[in-house]
Amino acid sequence: MKITFPHMGTTYIPVKMMLDELNIEAILPPNSNKRTLEIGTKISPEAICVPFKIITGNIIEGIELGANTVFMLTGCGPCRFGIFSCLQEEILKDIGYPVEFITADRFSNYEGLKEFIDRLKEVSESNSTIKIINTIRKGYKMLHEVDELAELTNKIRPREVRKGEVDKKWFNFENEIRKTYGYKAMMNIINKYRYEFNNIEIDQDKDCLKIGLVGEIYTILESYINLYIERKLGNMGIEVVRMASASEFVKEQLDFIPFLKSDKKKIYRAAARYLDIPIGGHAIHTIGNIIRGTNEGFDGFIHLLPFTCMPEIVAGSILPTIEKEQNIPILSLVLDEMTGETGYMTRIEAFIDVVQKRREIKNEGKRLYWN
Amino acid sequence: MKESVYIGIDVGSVSTNIVLVNENQEILKKMYLRTMGNPINVLQVGLCQLRDEYNDKINVLGVGSTGSGRQLANFIVGADIVKNEITAHAVASSTYVPDVRTILEIGGQDSKIIILRNQTVCDFAMNTVCAAGTGSFIDRQAARLNIPIEDFGDYALKSDNPVRIAGRCAVFAESDMIHKQQLGYSKEDIINGLCEALVRNYLNNIGKGKEILPPIVFQGGVAANKGIKKAFEKALGHEVYVPEHYNVMGALGAALLAQKAVQKAKRTNFLGLNIVDINFQVKGFECPNCPNACEVVGIYKDDNLAARWGDKCGRWADISIESPS
CATH class of the missing domain: 3.40.50 (Rossmann fold)
Incomplete structure (x- = not known):
């Protein structure tokens, strides 16, 4: 087989x-x-x-x-x-x-x-049941490790001193791990690259804007369809945070196991004011994560969804209210089978201008206050 | 004495606009050229005119580029700032109408709404997949009715009994319009109906959920159309202001941004007006290295590779690597 x-x-x-x-x-x-x-x-x-x-x-x-x-x-x-x-x-x-x-x-x-x-x-x-359970455990662990590696790159990319280093290393990482066989060898590669990423020279003091990616999980995770948005924003000097990940998704499924605690309850609670029942997809996560992120000091959110995605269309209709009430900028990008990136780049760049300006005003306000 | 100036370039899908602005932000010259699918050529023709007219009279302090071809323009002229057209439009508007709170912009193939509060952009929207709210819709209908696009607005103003035409989709609007024609409505009433359909579509799509507060500025090529302006005023219940340089606001914004950028950097990247003598060529290839098959574009200055872009992995950014033939 x-x-x-x-x-x-x-x-x-x-x-x-x-x-x-x-x-x-x-x-x-x-x-x-x-x-x-x-x-x-x-x-x-x-x-x-x-x-x-x-x-x-x-x-x-x-x-x-x-x-x-x-x-x-x-x-x-x-x-x-x-x-x-x-x-x-x-x-x-x-x-x-x-x-x-x-x-x-x-x-x-x-x-x-x-x-x-x-x-x-x-x-x-x-295979025996024990072996299978063991393998599932290994899979669960590796899923987390890989997601953490991606999170790490999103933190380093905007701060790297030599532009393009993270992207090149990530490219090599994927190339290498594709050709590797089995848990032990693959884990070694992940560890090797974690070390390499951590040793990239970065600008420690750089004050980066922090943007959260929310929306439909596939479009957040599949770089080909979201036009490599993490890379693009990162190379513009912006720290990107994925607000949905495969590891969190699996964790939520396994939430019934006593010692595994996902953020599900917190997300639902945060969303409750705007949407208090799950309506499918990641709609409730979109809303909940924006509220949570806003409280944690994010500068803005980009909402990704595939064209005709019902749950996210519903979530999208709530976003203008949240933008106003929570005073946070949100950009929705509807993704389909397009290859021309210019239109998307225009929106993303303009959105970043808006977010940047808000940050400047906020900082100035602070300075005035302290004076 | 030579006058110090800034150049703003807006390379759009339909038109390429170039403006010359002095240090007091007054426009000395504006050019509105059709891009006609050849941005490099049009840009060179425009700059050539500029050189012939002003070469010994001006000292170019800086250049800004905007529009969908902003990167291309940057490689050719050496821009001090490369800015998206949404920000550029907002900068131009708020410089000439300082307290503007809403900008309606309708161009050939795209339309935007920009919301400003306290002189800063706080929200914007741009049309996504549909052209029913843009200039090309009006262009097509004018051609169908066989009247020059310049007279379109005047016809609309003569109407006193507008016809309701479906604005949801440009194709349906067209069939709706034909039906109304067959019923015997006058040209003027139909044209006015089309203007109102476009405005309705714009407000329902792009303007949805946006708080449209006065002062309202209307710009972009379509702002020349008095019928649309009137339809906006009717729908919004406020006066709509069309600025003097409504059709080159993007380029104007780029020039103003260039002024700021140069004041900060204290130098310019501008390569000089003599770049019009350089032979630029664009050659593309499909990258053979992975299944993504990125379309990589290389720009050649007099047969020498000057820059390359379009690849997702960045391997071709290094121009010392030779392009595959």
Whole structure:
């Protein structure tokens, strides 16, 4: 059995490692790119959101590399993501790629988790339950490690003395880890690069603007579709914080386990004034994280969403009220299959001008006060 | 004595505008040229005119560039500041109308609303995927009605009974307009209806959720259209002010920003007006190194590679590496 799986940011790193550990051959599709989008768009429903199109493209690129099975998450609840896998299975059958889909429902209770373990057992044939549980634990750990590494780069990038160093190192990191096999070797690479990132020469005293990325999780994590926004802002000297991550998402699912505590409750509480029931997707996180971030002193937020994303459209309609009441600038960017970046750059740059000006006024006000 | 000046350049999709501003922020010269898909050429033609007319009369202290072609302009002329057009428009407006609180800007292919409070931008919006609220919509309908775009506004003002035309989508507006024509409405009433449709669409899309307070400034190429101005005034219930240099406000903002930048830096990056003699060429290639296949663009000055951009990973920024053939 040769398993491929779609991308979402750097989640491929722990997923590939888990398959390696279970002795299943993992076929890693190339990082999402122009071709992925092209082949995905060609066979996807026209009006569906861009994550669906890219994921379909990923799967086909995986099949082209020899995969005969697809692994992905599913389950009703989050948003139409829940129907991605069934729809894609049908589409692939229609165009002559009869691949098997192995899906795992969300594992937000003991039953779900057990089902997930059983699934992995079924796939990996000879592995014991203990080995599988161990592998899941390793995967969980690596997911966190990789997310922390990305957070680290977002802190260093705006402050690096030699421009482009972080980007070059990250590029090398991804290249190296793709070619590495198994938990131990991959963890070594992560540790090596953490050390290297920490040793990049930075301007310690630089006062950077702090911008939070909120919105739909796929568009936050998948750099190809958000036009490498973290990199762009970072290279403009801005500290970017992802307000949603794969590790936090998984943690929220596993929240039922007594010793794992996610920020879910805090986020829900923060959002309650504007939105007090989950309406699917990350809508409540968008609202809650903006409120939390505002209280923590963020300078502004960029709200990312795919065109036609229902939960985020609802969240988006609440944002003007929050902007006014909380006195915080928010920019919404609707992402679809565009490649021309000029229009987006104009908005981002203008938004940064607004945020920068506010910071200056605030600082001046402070100085006056202290005088 | 030579006069000290700043040059502002706005390379937009439809027009490329160049202005010459003296140290007292007075406009000495403004040029409105059609970009026609060839920004480098148009820029050189414009600067050539400038050189012929002013070469021995001016001393250029600084240059600013804006518009969607601002990076390209920067590489050609050597700008002291490269600014997005939203900020540039706001700077120009608030310099000439200091207490402005709302800027309506409608250009050929994009339209924006900029909200200012206490002379600083606090919010803005720009059209995303639809052109129904922009100049090209009016352009098309004028062509269909077979009247010159310059007279469009005058026709609208003559109407006393505007027709309601759907403004949601440029294509539907067109079919709606044809239906109304077949019913026998006068040209004037239909044109006025179109102006109101554009304004309605603008306010419903871009202006949604924005607090539009006076003084209101209306600028961009479409501000020449008196019918649209009147429709805005009717919809908003406030007077709408069209500044004298409404069609070059972006370039003007760039020039004003250049003045500030140069005062701070105490020097200019400007490469001189003789750059018009240089032969600029743009050559692109698709990067073969990864599946992203970025479209990399290199700009050549007299056959020498001067700059390269368009790659996501930054590998081609180093111009000592040769481009693949």
